[in-house]
Amino acid sequence: xxxxxxxxxxxxxxxxxxxxxxxxxxxxxxxxxxxxxxxxxxxxxxxxxxxxxxxxxxxxxxxxxxxxxxxxxxxxxxxxxxxxxxxxxxxxxxxxxxxxxxxxxxxxxxxxxxxxxxxxxxxxxxxxxxxxxxxxxxxxxxxxxxxxxxxxxxxxxxxxxxxxxxxxxxxxxxxxxxxxxxxxxxxxxxxxxxxxxxxxxxxxxxxxxxxxxxxxxxxxxxxxxxxxxxxxxxxxxxxxxxxxxxxxxxxxxxxxxxxxxxxxxxxxxxxxxxxxxxxxxxxxxxxxxxxxxxxxxxxxxxxxxxxxxxxxxxxxxxxxxxxxxxxxxxxxxxxxxxxxxxxxxxxxxxxxxxxxxxxxxxxxxxxxxxxxxxxxxxxxxxxxxxxxxxxxxxxxxxxxxxxxxxxxxxxxxxx
Numbered sequence: 001x002x003x004x005x006x007x008x009x010x011x012x013x014x015x016x017x018x019x020x021x022x023x024x025x026x027x028x029x030x031x032x033x034x035x036x037x038x039x040x041x042x043x044x045x046x047x048x049x050x051x052x053x054x055x056x057x058x059x060x061x062x063x064x065x066x067x068x069x070x071x072x073x074x075x076x077x078x079x080x081x082x083x084x085x086x087x088x089x090x091x092x093x094x095x096x097x098x099x100x101x102x103x104x105x106x107x108x109x110x111x112x113x114x115x116x117x118x119x120x121x122x123x124x125x126x127x128x129x130x131x132x133x134x135x136x137x138x139x140x141x142x143x144x145x146x147x148x149x150x151x152x153x154x155x156x157x158x159x160x161x162x163x164x165x166x167x168x169x170x171x172x173x174x175x176x177x178x179x180x181x182x183x184x185x186x187x188x189x190x191x192x193x194x195x196x197x198x199x200x201x202x203x204x205x206x207x208x209x210x211x212x213x214x215x216x217x218x219x220x221x222x223x224x225x226x227x228x229x230x231x232x233x234x235x236x237x238x239x240x241x242x243x244x245x246x247x248x249x250x251x252x253x254x255x256x257x258x259x260x261x262x263x264x265x266x267x268x269x270x271x272x273x274x275x276x277x278x279x280x281x282x283x284x285x286x287x288x289x290x291x292x293x294x295x296x297x298x299x300x301x302x303x304x305x306x307x308x309x310x311x312x313x314x315x316x317x318x319x320x321x322x323x324x325x326x327x328x329x330x331x332x333x334x335x336x337x338x339x340x341x342x343x344x345x346x347x348x349x350x351x352x353x354x355x356x357x358x359x360x361x362x363x364x365x366x367x368x369x370x371x372x373x374x375x376x377x378x379x380x381x382x383x384x385x386x387x388x389x390x391x392x393x394x395x396x397x398x399x400x401x402x403x404x405x406x407x408x409x410x411x412x413x414x415x
Contacts, residue, residue, distance in 0.1 A: 008044050012033070013105075023058035023059070023062040024058055030052065042394075050374070051096045057083065060078050072101070072106050076101060079097050136148075140155065281303065281304055285349070286350070286385035287385045287386065288411065289346055289411050290327050292304055293388065297334060297336075300336065305324050305326075308326070309325075310324060311325065328340040338410065352364055352365075357406075358405065361381065361399075361406065365383050369383050370382040370394075393413045396411070398410075
């Protein structure tokens, strides 16, 4: 691609390089991706996340991965049609399929060999060669010397044949040649021109006739229709995947970058809800859950989960996932980078837990959120926050569409 390759493609390629079958296990693939992407590419990530969960996009692409170019092209077409059938806009569907194809290395183009130009025969090669016996100079009895043509350039007398040719310059004695066909003489003293083969005129491309006024009108009408249709698609695409649901945010120009963060008026600082009393360890930032802040050392796990059994532990590259009854803790190197709740005993810094109502979430965190469909009957509402050392992250509340209550909570770094 001519443009700079996005981080999401690099991360997809990194994950699939280890195990390409992750395409068929989208939950594991998304878990590996969501901790590595910058905030500027979260829109692409949310769209990819929804597409993988709502359709068999991953399985379709994985099936054709070992096939030829025709099989891959058919797989891309089937994947695009599946996304369109789920209500995804055309440009967004093509974007997601292109991301996966690039990550799989399908889009490497082979340059076709340049056509070999045929040699153009020269005009001189097409001209008839001079008759044998006329290529040497000869002297005319009139006194004109050094003639090369069939007639004397002075008096117009024909070139002598037989014994008279002995006076030709450099011409050996040989049997008399057949007399050349004589052409009518011109004025005495004029040089007789040799016959020339006319050159073929260079063929010019046919000139198109002027477009009739009726055809011009139809062309203008088609252009206007295409412009209007493109505007409608852009409008609904922005509504579907435009990011934040915030009525106070002004619409940004369509020429802005897709990853640009929309501007919004400043809001009065909200009072943080008091943290509920209990055995949870005090936390410092909103990127926290169950008494643990993102960025804390791995040793904090023993302090918070003291007396609890670690049910499972999985290694995924540099990431290690620790599974406890109350929450899942993800570490990378020597620090904690993500948290996911498993029951209603763990709370956020502002007192929200599994089972809290969506109204309580909005009272505690406001309405400045990202909204993403998670498939099934769950919708994610995500709020931006920072660690104690200024790194960006997201707090996610997965809301049940039927009960309007929190199904689970997760916090993660986005860079």
